Amino acid sequence: MKPILEIQNVSKRFCIEKQRLPYLTLRERFSDLWRRQNKETFWALKDVSLNVRAGEALGIIGRNGAGKSTLLKILSRITPPTKGKIICRGRIASLLEVGTGFHQELTGRENVYMNASILGMKKAEVNARFDEIVDFSGVARFLDTPLKFYSSGMQLRLAFAVAAHLEPEILIVDEVLAVGDAEFQKKCLQKMANATGSGMTILFVSHNLPSLRAICKTGTLLRDGSIVQTGDIRNVIDAYLSYQRTMQSVVEAVHYFQPFIKIKELRINGVESTCIAVESQDLTISMVVDFSKRTPFELDVHIKKDDHVVVSYANFVKNSPEVFEARQYFIEYTVKLPALRSGKYKLDLYFTEPFVSWFAVLENTIELDVTNLQHHTFLNTPSLKWGSVLATGAVTREFMN
Amino acid sequence: MIKNLEYCIEPSRSRFFDWKELWLYRELFYLFAWRDVKVKYKQTALGIAWVILQPFLSVLVFTLFIGQALKVPSAGLPYPVFVFSGLLFWTLFSSSVNAAGNSMVANAPIINKIYFPRIIIPVSSVLVSCLDFLISFAVFLVVMLIYDVEVTLTEMIIFWPLAITLMFAATLGLSSLMAALTVKYRDFRFIVPFALQIGLFVTPVIYPASIISNEVIRLIASLNPLYGVIMLFRAPFGLPINNMELLISAGSGVCFLFCGLYYFRRTESYFADIA
Numbered sequence: 001m002k003p004i005l006e007i008q009n010v011s012k013r014f015c016i017e018k019q020r021l022p023y024l025t026l027r028e029r030f031s032d033l034w035r036r037q038n039k040e041t042f043w044a045l046k047d048v049s050l051n052v053r054a055g056e057a058l059g060i061i062g063r064n065g066a067g068k069s070t071l072l073k074i075l076s077r078i079t080p081p082t083k084g085k086i087i088c089r090g091r092i093a094s095l096l097e098v099g100t101g102f103h104q105e106l107t108g109r110e111n112v113y114m115n116a117s118i119l120g121m122k123k124a125e126v127n128a129r130f131d132e133i134v135d136f137s138g139v140a141r142f143l144d145t146p147l148k149f150y151s152s153g154m155q156l157r158l159a160f161a162v163a164a165h166l167e168p169e170i171l172i173v174d175e176v177l178a179v180g181d182a183e184f185q186k187k188c189l190q191k192m193a194n195a196t197g198s199g200m201t202i203l204f205v206s207h208n209l210p211s212l213r214a215i216c217k218t219g220t221l222l223r224d225g226s227i228v229q230t231g232d233i234r235n236v237i238d239a240y241l242s243y244q245r246t247m248q249s250v251v252e253a254v255h256y257f258q259p260f261i262k263i264k265e266l267r268i269n270g271v272e273s274t275c276i277a278v279e280s281q282d283l284t285i286s287m288v289v290d291f292s293k294r295t296p297f298e299l300d301v302h303i304k305k306d307d308h309v310v311v312s313y314a315n316f317v318k319n320s321p322e323v324f325e326a327r328q329y330f331i332e333y334t335v336k337l338p339a340l341r342s343g344k345y346k347l348d349l350y351f352t353e354p355f356v357s358w359f360a361v362l363e364n365t366i367e368l369d370v371t372n373l374q375h376h377t378f379l380n381t382p383s384l385k386w387g388s389v390l391a392t393g394a395v396t397r398e399f400m401n
Numbered sequence: 402m403i404k405n406l407e408y409c410i411e412p413s414r415s416r417f418f419d420w421k422e423l424w425l426y427r428e429l430f431y432l433f434a435w436r437d438v439k440v441k442y443k444q445t446a447l448g449i450a451w452v453i454l455q456p457f458l459s460v461l462v463f464t465l466f467i468g469q470a471l472k473v474p475s476a477g478l479p480y481p482v483f484v485f486s487g488l489l490f491w492t493l494f495s496s497s498v499n500a501a502g503n504s505m506v507a508n509a510p511i512i513n514k515i516y517f518p519r520i521i522i523p524v525s526s527v528l529v530s531c532l533d534f535l536i537s538f539a540v541f542l543v544v545m546l547i548y549d550v551e552v553t554l555t556e557m558i559i560f561w562p563l564a565i566t567l568m569f570a571a572t573l574g575l576s577s578l579m580a581a582l583t584v585k586y587r588d589f590r591f592i593v594p595f596a597l598q599i600g601l602f603v604t605p606v607i608y609p610a611s612i613i614s615n616e617v618i619r620l621i622a623s624l625n626p627l628y629g630v631i632m633l634f635r636a637p638f639g640l641p642i643n644n645m646e647l648l649i650s651a652g653s654g655v656c657f658l659f660c661g662l663y664y665f666r667r668t669e670s671y672f673a674d675i676a
Contacts, residue, residue: 014674077410077516078673086410100514103436105443110436117432118515146443 002089004170004201005052005075010084012045012070012225044070046225047084054090054169057202059216059233061209061240067225068205072096072174075203090169090201093120097174099159104148108139108158111147115162129165137161157184164191170201189214209237242275250274253365254351261295261351261359264288264328268347268366276347278337278370285349286332289324296321297359299333300350303340303368311345312338321354340370418520418666426517433525437500438532456492456537460485460544467607476609476640479548485541486638487606487631490564493534494572494627495597500526501576502593505584505672512672519669520662523580527572556637564633571626571654574661581665584672605631609640619646626654 045067052058062068073079075086076094101118102111112133116126126133134140137158139150147155173192192215196202206212212219212233219236221228221243229239250266250273265288268276285299298321303312314335347366351359442448460481467473468480475483501523505512508522545552583589601607604627613619622628623643629650636642 073673074410078513080412080670081410082412084412087407088410089407094515096514101511103440105440106436110439114432114436117428118511118517123428 001054003051004054004056004089005050005203006087007048007050007052007075008085008087010045010048010071010074010081010086011043012067012074012079013082014042014044044225045074045081048222048225048227049084050220050227050230052170052201052203054201055196055199056218057196057204057216059212059219059236060203060205060222061212061219061236062222065224066222068222069096069174070225071222072172072203072205076172088170091120092170092172093166093168094172095119095163095166095174096172098163099155102147102155102159105146107146108143108150112158112162115159116165119163119166120168121166133161133165136164153184160184160188164188168200170203171195172203174205175207185211209241213237250362250366254360254362256360257357258359260292261297262290262292263351263360264290266362274365275367275369278368281337281339283335283337284332285335286330288328288330289351290328291324291326293326294323295326295359296323296353296356298322298352298354299331300352301333301335302348302350303337304346304348305343311340342371344369418662419518423518423520426521429517429521430525430528433521434528434532437526437529441529452533452536453540455533456485456488456540459488459492463488463607473608474612476611476635476638478550478635478638478640482544482548482550482638483609483635484607485544486635487604489534489537489541490568490627490630490634491601491604491606492537493530494568494575495600496533497527497530497572497576498579499593499597500530502579502583502589505580506587506590519672520577520665523577523665524573527569527576530572550638552637553639554637560633560636564630567626567633567651567654568630570658571630574654574657574659576661577665578657578661581661581668584675585668600625600627604628609635610643610646611641619643620649623647623649624653626650626657629654 048067048071060068060071070079072094073096074081076092076096078094078096099115101115103114106114112130113123113126116133117123134143137154137160139154139158142150142154150158189211192202192204196215202215204212204215216233218231219233220230221236221240223243228243229236250268251263253274254263254266256262265286266272267284267286269278269284270286285301289297291297301314302310304310345368346364347368348364349362349366351361353359442451445451447454463484464481468475468484473480478486504522504526505519512519512522579589579593583593603622604625605613605622606627610619610622610628610632613622623646627650629647632640632642632647632650
């Protein structure tokens, strides 16, 4: 059987200038006649090809700006592709937003007809399903009240009720589940799961990974306008998550309590990423710190298991804390890790003046992927004593600039 | 489950309207118009009475100030009938063009989220004005009876449908042109109302075309399609028809229709990017 949707080498270009100013003015048009055209262009989608089989529920994942919404807009024919083509073999309904075409002055009943027709239902179809829609929405009592007197929750329920009763061959859904209370969201997810069961093809864009996993069997990962991976939804989500982790800069995750200290650079075992593979007991934490006043400064290191139980703790406190002048330093700590069982651990860093205050913390961000540190199995779970130094460390410090 | 439906989404689509698709979406023409009519008179105390009140008041004001005070000739017709016969068309034309110009921007949230043939939006705003036109037309017939105006019936049967057809051609063309231009250049939000304000005085609505004595100016004035429309409409009342001027007027009306629709069609696929 032919796929219901064949996306062939689709690309979409935007002009950056148009992006900045949402519309043109005549004056610009005339001044452009004299000036050389120097518009920057930006490819929101680059050579995307994808086949979707009938009855498939495809999740589309990607960071903001990866091109997900552009792809959906092209599929729903709101904007044409710059290159490539798409062959559709079924009626498409797109829910890029719930309640499109809702008008505040119209009554609930009128809005149901309006919205359903815009979404592609025929009047006869709306008539046939009207009672169902009203039942699903649960706003039957206010059907003849103008929409402006509805609460936002009621408007949303009415809107989704209409959307849920569309019966196209292909349904395109963009993030609509991000709104509404938990119970209503569950109802919507249920409805979507049923829809796939009845043979509808669904393209679903969401950042909500659990609901993607619940609805979709296959997934596609978009990055910078190109498809990175297509396949089983679980693998795609994993790929997305691990990419997310490597992309996030560690330094940005530091939470500050005091203004006079700034962590400029932070590397663990020479890596700036938040996911660190650990294969030996040595751990180097190197950082560039900017002090804007004379500060006594120390680093505390915690290692936690996934369930937030601290398994190891280290600090470098000597008799008195080291004092740093108001300038930039490169500081390096070397930690001898305790013997740890293979698995994932969290590494938390506390930038402190010991026993006085915290300057900054970095919690729940850095992940240590520990493999087979030692063969001494009896050492696997180190016993924990608060304040005891299970790890030992050495400090080197030098001036920058 | 899959019917024999197969279509293609491609960068460059045909320059002509897909009539089959427009037919599939026919309900939306009516729905958008219906919505606008409904919304237009919500929370107004007089409601639909405004449709009658507006032309009535303008006819009254023009009769008092232009007809009585300025003594503008009305070619043998009672001045109220004379001015009403022009205003009827002018109001439809100006309110359509004005509404259509704003319609694309006003409906931008829908355009950005849902696909449908975009021409539905300006056409629907013309339809809304048509309802007003029908009501005022009925009122005009009543006024004609009250003043007991002499009409040549055969001329009425020939010229009135022609006048209405030409008016629709011009209105539709200019409305879609303004709708498309306003999406791209917001300048037209200022240009359109201003041009329409001037247009009332350039078009022989409140005065007969015969008071323009300069031949050349009359030929230039007849580039305005409404010039021909009003000339045709007033012909059964005994006002003259100038063939040359009518031809120019009709030609410009048809030209507006094709240029407007062509330009709209050419730009419509990019509305969502800039609306």
